Amino acid sequence: GAGVSQSPSNKVTEKGKDVELRCDPISGHTALYWYRQSLxxxxxxxxxxxxxxxxxxxxLPSDRFSAERTGGxxxxxxxxxxxxxxxxxYLCASxxxxxxxxxxxxxxxxxxxxxxx
Amino acid sequence: xxxxxxxxxxxxxxxxxxxSLNCSYTVSGxxxxxxxxxxxxxxxxxxxxxxxxxxxxxxxxxxxxxxxxESFLHITAPKPEDSATYLCAVQxxxxxxxxxxxxxxxILTVHP
Numbered sequence: 001g002a003g004v005s006q007s008p009s010n011k012v013t014e015k016g017k018d019v020e021l022r023c024d025p026i027s028g029h030t031a032l033y034w035y036r037q038s039l040x041x042x043x044x045x046x047x048x049x050x051x052x053x054x055x056x057x058x059x060l061p062s063d064r065f066s067a068e069r070t071g072g073x074x075x076x077x078x079x080x081x082x083x084x085x086x087x088x089x090y091l092c093a094s095x096x097x098x099x100x101x102x103x104x105x106x107x108x109x110x111x112x113x114x115x116x117x
Numbered sequence: 118x119x120x121x122x123x124x125x126x127x128x129x130x131x132x133x134x135x136x137s138l139n140c141s142y143t144v145s146g147x148x149x150x151x152x153x154x155x156x157x158x159x160x161x162x163x164x165x166x167x168x169x170x171x172x173x174x175x176x177x178x179x180x181x182x183x184x185x186x187e188s189f190l191h192i193t194a195p196k197p198e199d200s201a202t203y204l205c206a207v208q209x210x211x212x213x214x215x216x217x218x219x220x221x222x223x224i225l226t227v228h229p
Contacts, residue, residue: 004160006160031215033215033216033217035217042219042220042221042222043161043204043206043217043219045216045217045218048215048216056216059216091160091161093160095215103148103149103166103168103208103215104215105151105163105166106151106163106215106217107163108153108160108161108162108163109160110158110159110160111160
């Protein structure tokens with residue numbers, strides 16, 4: 001498809017387990033963003049990629065969270081030793097370009113709904 | 118710190134009853150203000166970008182306007198299919214690398 005694709009759409013796991021969430025951005029989009037959406041919290045920025053590098057990781061809530069991007073395309077968000085407070089919808093977005101001068105619209109996937117038991 | 122406040126939190130309209138949603142923002146300079154629509158279980162869908170005060174954008178029954186302190190999303194003669202959560206977000210020069218700061222959203226319900 002032409003849009004941002006995320007998998008899995010739903011993930012249920014036990015507290016303490018590690019999870020990996022995947023994002024396939026729109027073809028040709030160099031900028032990629034991860035956000036988290038929780039009830040009552042709205043959408044919170046996690047991390048930004050330009051190509052394969054991550055100049056801004058300021059939104060990652062703890063060192064249990066990490067992300068990488070390969071080939072300037074697919075990105076994986078990994079959460080280690082999951083906690084119940086990690087339960088949320090994790091959204092990925094991409095845009096044509098990024099950087100300090102960018103104001104291109106970001107296009108979102110449908111997210112991964114993560115539930116920690 | 119950039120802040121975005123949306124009001125009302127929820128809005129119930131009858132089909133055909135026009136109204137407006139508000140997005141107030143506080144940023145040290147504005148690079149862009151974005152409106153999104155989000156349906157349950159889906160990701161936000163891009164609607165509009167506004168870059169400077171006085172700018173207006175239209176799409177079907179929606180019209181977005183921008184001043185130096187706030188943006189309005191006007192909905193003219195809404196239909197039930199316009200029911201969704203509408204999100205406002207800003208980008209600012211002090212915001213690294215184009216990340217968006219979102220408001221909490223307005224839940225719009227349009228009754229037939």
